Amino acid sequence: MTATPVLHYIYDPLCGWCYGAKPLIDAARDILPVVAHGGGMMAGAHRRAVSAQLRDYVMPHDQRIAQCTGQPFGEGYFEGLLRDTTAVFDSAPPTTAVLVAEQLAGRGLELLGRLQTAHYAEGRRIADKDVLLAVATEMGLDVDAFRAAYAAMSGDVTQAHFKASRALLSRVAGQGFPTVVLEQSGQYQVIDLGPYLGKPEAFAAWLRQCAGVTGTDTIVSAPACGLDGCQ
Template sequence: MIKPPTLHYIYDPLCGWCYGAAPLVKAAREVLSVQAHGGGMMAGDRRQPVTPQLRDYVMPHDRRIKNLTGQPFGDAYFEGLLRDTSAVFDSAPPTAAVLAAERLAGRGLDMLSRLQSAHYVEGRRVADREVLVDMAGTIGLDATAFELALDQAQREELHAHIAETRRLMERVGARGFPSFALERDGKFTLLDAGAFLGRPQELRDWLRTQLPDAMPAPGNAATEFGCGPDSCSI
């Protein structure tokens, strides 16, 4: 049996450009299976406390993302979370939450989308366990079952998942987050997602019409965007 094509989505939950690319993920899911791979951009020793310097650094990028994609950023994020010096940006807990939601109900990408909105619109601290449990409830997951799955993901899956994602990045030639690689018959094609940024319907239509031939996505309108493997620096 021939394995159906899969779009591999390499992301980090605290990557602003991944939030900007969220409409592309939604559009792609209308066409084919999308598999999420969290890369741990701000996990472990790359965790960052919120500081005025961090706020000054990320805000110009966030405003550019908003202008290019139309994705909303809330005052609770700009004037709340980014001024909360007790908060820490840590990719590990929300990535574990995505794994838990996937394990529990096949809802990993739905959880990621909810966490992105919680972070960038509502200014929630998505590294905090109680926020993760609350967000799981908003997408219809049972709180007790989710907490058990979250504990299991953090204990058994998270580190191996991040390491596997880094190996996938090397394999497909991904420079950072977000990256999209189309797999067909065991072969990977790295897509030029920047060509579709802000135009999710064009990605959906391209996938529908060109998927049988697994041709590279056109790059005539590519935009340089994304976060590097260890920081949002590009």
């Protein structure tokens, strides 16, 4: 239990609406502690190989996200990655990388943001270990330490993290990704990001003036990805 407000961010690195909310999370990090919880949206049985069908399905959603949030989606993504049928969308490897960056340097959310940009703007394959190592190196993380920690935290550790994140999501009655929860004095309030999408300054102002938590019955209208894929 904490009297200091903490923002819990339940996300997935392959969730387009999480990418859309990235400026809000960046703004929040300047105001209060933000704890990331990866939900494993496209892990295990829900990982997907890129196909023409997948491209046709996700493109309209991504275009809507861009329109609603102003976040950039690059040609490397639309015309590169989404046409690369050798690529696989798998949430587990990038989530492991975020856990590693947090463990090594307290920079998990920073790595997440870089991976989101790498995926949606640059069209890089963030489920590939070599790409994860390259992004970690670009951030200045020690590549040997990163590689060793990544091996240790893959598999069971990441799966346990997914399980804990899903448990938190259930506890706060969250419906998908992203779910953002303000915790204070043992109470949890799910924040509706809908009014703030594309407006990080307004979100920051709201967080600064937020004096406390009133309950967990907030009605959330913001668009989100489902537990096992973007809808």
